[in-house]
Amino acid sequence: MPRWNPDARARLVAAAVELFRERGYESVTIGEIAERAGLTRRSFFRHFPDKREVLFAGSREKTPEIAEMIAAHGDDVSARDAAFRTLTEVGDYLLHDRAAQALRQDLIASSLELQERERTKMAAMGAAVADGLRARGLPVDDAEALGAVATEAFHLAYLRATREAEPTPFADHLATSVAGITRLLTV
Amino acid sequence: MPRWNPDARARLVAAAVELFRERGYESVTIGEIAERAGLTRRSFFRHFPDKREVLFAGSREKTPEIAEMIAAHGDDVSARDAAFRTLTEVGDYLLHDRAAQALRQDLIASSLELQERERTKMAAMGAAVADGLRARGLPVDDAEALGAVATEAFHLAYLRATREAEPTPFADHLATSVAGITRLLTV
DNA sequence: CAGCTTATGACACAGAGTGTCGTCCCGCTA
DNA sequence: TAGCGGGACGACACTCTGTGTCATAAGCTG
Numbered sequence: 167m168p169r170w171n172p173d174a175r176a177r178l179v180a181a182a183v184e185l186f187r188e189r190g191y192e193s194v195t196i197g198e199i200a201e202r203a204g205l206t207r208r209s210f211f212r213h214f215p216d217k218r219e220v221l222f223a224g225s226r227e228k229t230p231e232i233a234e235m236i237a238a239h240g241d242d243v244s245a246r247d248a249a250f251r252t253l254t255e256v257g258d259y260l261l262h263d264r265a266a267q268a269l270r271q272d273l274i275a276s277s278l279e280l281q282e283r284e285r286t287k288m289a290a291m292g293a294a295v296a297d298g299l300r301a302r303g304l305p306v307d308d309a310e311a312l313g314a315v316a317t318e319a320f321h322l323a324y325l326r327a328t329r330e331a332e333p334t335p336f337a338d339h340l341a342t343s344v345a346g347i348t349r350l351l352t353v
Numbered sequence: 354m355p356r357w358n359p360d361a362r363a364r365l366v367a368a369a370v371e372l373f374r375e376r377g378y379e380s381v382t383i384g385e386i387a388e389r390a391g392l393t394r395r396s397f398f399r400h401f402p403d404k405r406e407v408l409f410a411g412s413r414e415k416t417p418e419i420a421e422m423i424a425a426h427g428d429d430v431s432a433r434d435a436a437f438r439t440l441t442e443v444g445d446y447l448l449h450d451r452a453a454q455a456l457r458q459d460l461i462a463s464s465l466e467l468q469e470r471e472r473t474k475m476a477a478m479g480a481a482v483a484d485g486l487r488a489r490g491l492p493v494d495d496a497e498a499l500g501a502v503a504t505e506a507f508h509l510a511y512l513r514a515t516r517e518a519e520p521t522p523f524a525d526h527l528a529t530s531v532a533g534i535t536r537l538l539t540v
Numbered sequence: 541c542a543g544c545t546t547a548t549g550a551c552a553c554a555g556a557g558t559g560t561c562g563t564c565c566c567g568c569t570a
Numbered sequence: 571t572a573g574c575g576g577g578a579c580g581a582c583a584c585t586c587t588g589t590g591t592c593a594t595a596a597g598c599t600g
Contacts, residue, residue, distance in 0.1 A: 174547080195586070206549055211588065244540045278473075285472040286465075311509055311530060312537045318501045326494075343498060348538045350499045351531065353431045361578080382555070393580055398557065 175213045175223070177203040182220045183273070191277040218283040221270060225260075225287050229294035232256060236298025245304050249295050249316040250340060256291075257320065257336035261327055268328045292317035319343040362400045362410065364390040369407045370460070378464040405470040408457060412447075412474050416481035419443060423485025432491050436482050436503045437527060443478075444507065444523040448514055455515045479504035506530040 171177070181202035185194045196217055197207045214220045232252060239248035261267055274280040296313030300306060323339035368389035372381040383404055387397045401407045419439060426435035448454055461467040483500030487493060510526035 196588090197586085207587090208550080208589090209548060212547075216588075246537060246540055281476075282469050282473050285476060286469050289468075289472060307513075308533060308537060311506075311533045314505045314509065315502055315534050315538070318505055319498075322498055322501065344538065346495060346498045347502050348535075350433060350495055351502070351535045351538065353433050383557090384555085394556095395558090395581080396579060399578075403557075 171204065174203070174205060174209065178205065178210060178213055179220055179223050183269070186221075186273050187269075191273060191280060218279055221273060221280060222283060222287055228256075229290050229297075232291060232294040233298035233301065236295060237301035239302070241302075245299050245302065245308070245312060246316075248302065249299065249312055250319075250344060252295070252298070253316060253320045254337045254340055257324060257327070257340060260324070261336055264328065264333055271325065271328045288317050288321050291320070315347070319347055361390070361392060361396065365392065365397060365400055366407055366410050370456070373408075373460050374456070378460060378467060405466055408460060408467060409470060409474055415443075416477050416484075419478060419481040420485035420488065423482060424488035426489070428489075432486050432489065432495070432499060433503075435489065436486065436499060437506075437531060439482070439485070440503060440507045441524045441527055444511060444514070444527060447511070448523055451515065451520055458512065458515045475504050475508050478507070502534070506534055 178199060182194070182199045185199055185202060196210050199220070200207045200210045203210075210220075214223070235252040235255065236248050239251070243251070274284050292313040294313075295316055296309040299309035299312055304312070319340060320343075323336065323343045326343075327334075327336050327339045365386060369381070369386045372386055372389060383397050384394045386407070387394045390397075397407075401410070422439040422442065423435050426438065430438070461471050479500040481500075482503055483496040486496035486499055491499070506527060507530075510523065510530045513530075514521075514523050514526045
């Protein structure tokens with residue numbers, strides 16, 4: 167697809183990650199990112215709506231897909247299982263390159279702005295889960311609640327997966343989180 | 354305490370809410386808010402770190418209190434009950450003026466920026482709950498998980514409480530949310 | 541080759557935040 | 571009463587974000 171230099175978007179992401187790690191997220195300017203990527207400040211904004219989004223490029227707009235995956239499960243699968251099986255797939259996909267994700271999580275942890283955006287992405291995923299569950303016929307309130315809690319469990323599992331030394335399957339992390347939450351709620 | 358006109362902070366909040374309702378959050382300038390409050394733009398930033406925060410003035414820094422309330426419950430109360438009893442109190446306090454809260458939620462719903470900040474506030478509450486639970490001796494992972502889920506339940510209950518026509522006790526909303534989540538997780 | 545599309549550069553501009561300095565008002569103290 | 575010190579504010583000045591607009595160069599199509 168690309169016409170000029172093939173990977174403007176990828177170059178911007180790489181330049182941003184490099185600079186953020188060198189000097190910290192907040193002290194890096196969009197102009198500096200663009201310069202290192204061989205572009206102008208104006209072009210940065212043609213690829214990303216703001217500075218934070220450059221670290222969430224991959225997660226962008228996969229939410230319809232998530233809703234479809236959940237809705238695709240048959241009625242023989244409970245709403246809970248449809249949600250968690252789907253989120254297991256999502257987690258496996260995201261954790262394909264664990265080292266990169268761990269690095270990304272370090273950056274996010276270093277900036278309140280990035281944490282704020284991370285929560286937004288998680289909320290979008292929760293809404294997508296809720297959409298899929300509603301398409302399966304689950305009442306709106308239940309869909310919202312399960313979407314929110316499943317996403318919270320996903321996030322906990324995801325954070326722990328990116329931090330562990332020995333990689334263990336994401337499914338295990340997610341199952342542990344869900345079991346923990348269930349146990350804590352039923353006392 | 355106040356030296357000049359007694360309520361600079363409150364005047365800024367009032368001016369901001371008025372203007373946001375008149376013309377929408379995004380098209381209002383901080384300079385305009387300050388002007389209506391009889392101050393300068395620079396003084397706005399002496400009271401609030403940014404434009405979003407003016408709508409979260411009340412919720413600011415009550416988190417240590419929440420942690421203390423949870424830790425204060427004796428060992429005869431389960432972690433779950435300590436958390437939810439505390440959040441019931443918080444909800445009752447926040448919903449003292451339901452009309453104002455409903456209005457505030459309308460504003461938040463109108464802006465992605467404000468929704469992002471709302472989630473940050475909720476996350477801060479979740480961390481406070483986790484702090485309190487850890488002080489009670491709950492393992493870190495459990496404290497994080499319960500803090501996150503309890504806060505999610507709180508948020509759902511809070512949103513529904515601000516939207517209903519006939520005011521019903523917040524405790525009922527929260528109990529309903531928790532029961533729903535538990536039911537959905539245990540299939 | 542002519543015409544259309546697309547990514548980009550080049551300005552220009554409003555607005556968010558921040559640093560700094562001066563000023564005015566208050567309470568306190570001699 | 572005179573002076574002192576601190577806290578809240580105004581006045582600039584400045585960097586950076588984010589956006590609108592227009593021009594340009596490269597590719598694609600007929």
